[in-house]
Amino acid sequence: MLFFQGEGLTTISFSEFSDRLESNDIKSVVIDGNSIVGKFKDESSFKLVSIISNDLIKILRDKRVHILFSTEAINADVILNSISIIIFLGVLVFGWVIYEKNFTISLDDKLITEEEKLKFSDVAISDEVKESLEMICHFIKNRKNFEQSNCDIPTGYILYGPPGNGKTLLFRAIAGEVNIPCYSVSASEFSKPLMGAGPAYIRDLFEKLRKNSSCILFIDEIDAVSRRNNSETSAINNEERRMITQLLSELDGIKSRKDVIVIGATNHLSHIDKALLRPGRLGEYIHIPLPEEKEREKILNINLKNIQRAPDVNLEEIAHRISNCSGADLSDLAKKVKYNAMNRSHKGTIPTITMDDFNRELEKMKRINEARVEQTVNQHGIRNSSQQFI
Ligand SMILES: Nc1ncnc2c1ncn2[C@@H]1O[C@H](COP(=O)(O)OP(=O)(O)OP(=O)(O)O)[C@@H](O)[C@H]1O
Ligand SMILES: [Mg+2]
Incomplete structure (x- = not known):
């Protein structure tokens, strides 16, 4: 396009273009999509819109017309093609992700x-x-x-x-x-x-x-x-x-x-x-039922294996005092007791759990449990002994 910029361009019809081509009057053309700008042999410029077919290109070549394709048009074409490819690939990847996520397992x-x-x-x-x-x-x-x-x-x-x-x-x-x-x-x-x-x-x-x-x-x-x-x-x-x-x-x-x-x-x-x-x-x-006394003691033991215990800590007695609780409840109890010991311990000293830590937590659990039982009784009018935790 730059080739003819700034010069006065006369718009001509396709028939005139064909006639001038036939009489070997056309020197050069720049093809940009469906538009052609060119020069006659007398150096005057023209432009027209035409369908650019392979036949037309062949005639131009036979008539030894110098042909240039606009790089802008080519670039636009390339960009358009690239965008289409990117969109197509994007759709493919999206489809693949949906498929992988929903239909297959890793x-x-x-x-x-x-x-x-x-x-x-x-x-x-x-x-x-x-x-x-x-x-x-x-x-x-x-x-x-x-x-x-x-x-x-x-x-x-x-x-x-x-x-x-x-x-x-x-x-x-x-x-x-x-x-x-x-x-x-x-x-x-x-x-x-x-x-x-x-x-x-x-x-x-x-x-x-x-x-x-x-x-x-x-x-x-x-x-x-x-x-x-x-x-x-x-x-x-x-x-x-x-x-x-x-x-x-x-x-x-x-x-x-x-x-x-x-x-x-x-x-x-x-x-x-x-x-x-x-x-x-x-x-x-x-x-896999609720743990019995022996298992309750073992669960507490497993969950407290990495922490120091005071001599008064008697897990057998604790396991005996609580019932109807799950392994998860016991592991939670052990965790809270550990927190108590850690909060109490001074910087640089090794935390040690005591029976008091247990008593405090068990007391809290008892209160929560009683509140829960009371709520059920109020709602349904039944006092269920299996809800008794401690
Ligand atoms: N028998 C057990 N021995 C040791 N720890 C236990 C035991 N049962 C439960 N726990 C503790 O409770 C936690 C929860 O256990 P788990 O997730 O295996 O229970 P679950 O029966 O699969 O529960 P859910 O039915 O809710 O999935 C465990 O991470 C562990 O800390
Ligand atoms: Mg589970």
Whole structure:
């Protein structure tokens, strides 16, 4: 364009252009999109708008007209093309991110790491629960022997019981006792805003797990996707039904998934779809109850193992004084007692917990508990002894 800037340009028609071209009058042209500016051989300038076809270019070349393409036009074209490519790539990346986020799972993120693994000795459990869990580990460790004797080992378990009693913790302990990869997901991850994404996510999860030679999958809060369709719970929607069906079909693919052991955890066994709890699917149930006195003492011990205790601290007596509390309540009690000791200790001295620290916290807990019981009595008119904490 710069080539002709500032000079008087006469607009000519396409017919005039064709005639002058035919009579070899045109010296040079600059093509910019659909417009042509040029010079006749007498050095006068012209411009016109025309469709620039390959035929026209060929005629111009045959007539030995000097042709230039405007770099501005080319740049605009390049910029437009680049923008289209960037938008296209952006849409692709966005689609890919949505797909990756909603329809697929990254197993690496779900793997229980060495730091997360525990041992059964790190968790306070009754002998009965310990026996059941050791049995799972025994099956896994000796799987080949069982198979050689034509005996299929159970591949689906449910840990159930009130909240805060170590179901999630116990899975980490199982992971520390067996030497196969262990993965943990929460069933709430399966619920996706996009239609069909939940079942696709479950399918992708099992497909990836099957690539392992042998592994354990822990599905925490499994009732989140497997609610039983009965009158006690609200009607489940189609997406949830599809997720349950997908889960059932993955659990049923026994031959192909025989190396994937599935352990579910729930606070509400009664909320889980019966089809999932059938033998052969998640057919082995292990109840994780509130801790008994012996376990209560052990939980306090575990949670206070890194802090100095005064000689008067008697965990056995404390465990005896409190009841109907969960492992989480006890771990919280231990934490608060530690805070008390740390707040009291002077700079440079090692904090030491005393029986007084416990008494103070237990007194607070008792008051909170009494207030809670009173509120329930006021609301429902019932005094439930299981709410008695201390
Ligand atoms: N048996 C136990 N031994 C040692 N600590 C325990 C035990 N049970 C609970 N705790 C303590 O309580 C915390 C909560 O336990 P966890 O998350 O495993 O309970 P949960 O049964 O999975 O609860 P939820 O049903 O609410 O998921 C643990 O991090 C631990 O500090
Ligand atoms: Mg849990």
